[in-house]
Amino acid sequence: MDGGLGAPLAALSLACALLVAPEPANAVGIHVVPARVAAGQSITVTLYCPAGAKGGTVDGPTTFGSRRAEFADGKGTVTARIPQDADRAEHQVNGFCDDGESSAREAVVSAFIQVF
DSSP: OOOOSHHHHHHHHHHHHHHHSOOOTTOOEEEEEOSEEOTTOEEEEEEEOOTTOOEEEEEETTTTEEEEEEOBTTEEEEEEEOOTTSOSSEEEEEEEEEOSSSSOEEEEEEEEEEEO
16 A cells, blocks of 8 residues: 555545536436525525426425425426524435326435534
8 A cells, every 4th residue: 555645535526526516317316505504594405306397395394394396407496594493403305306297296305404
């Protein structure tokens, strides 16, 4: 072993690039910015759904509740304010895709935010 940092730094760079890369077409995913947020501030949640999805719902069950996202080009965006009295903890944010015609949810994805 050479004790160098080249390989670990390359792996870290790749991992960071994967964290911020946009979702590819037809992928299902969720992206929350910022992932660490002060109570009383807002987050932006982008929900990526498969082809054919007409919309979806973003749900912060322990923070901001449920919000409807209308879609364009396979993604929908919701901005939500974290209540001032939200627990200072990690909270789950869920995304549900649908076909716009029924209440059936096609896909479920989750992310986490840290409220401080």
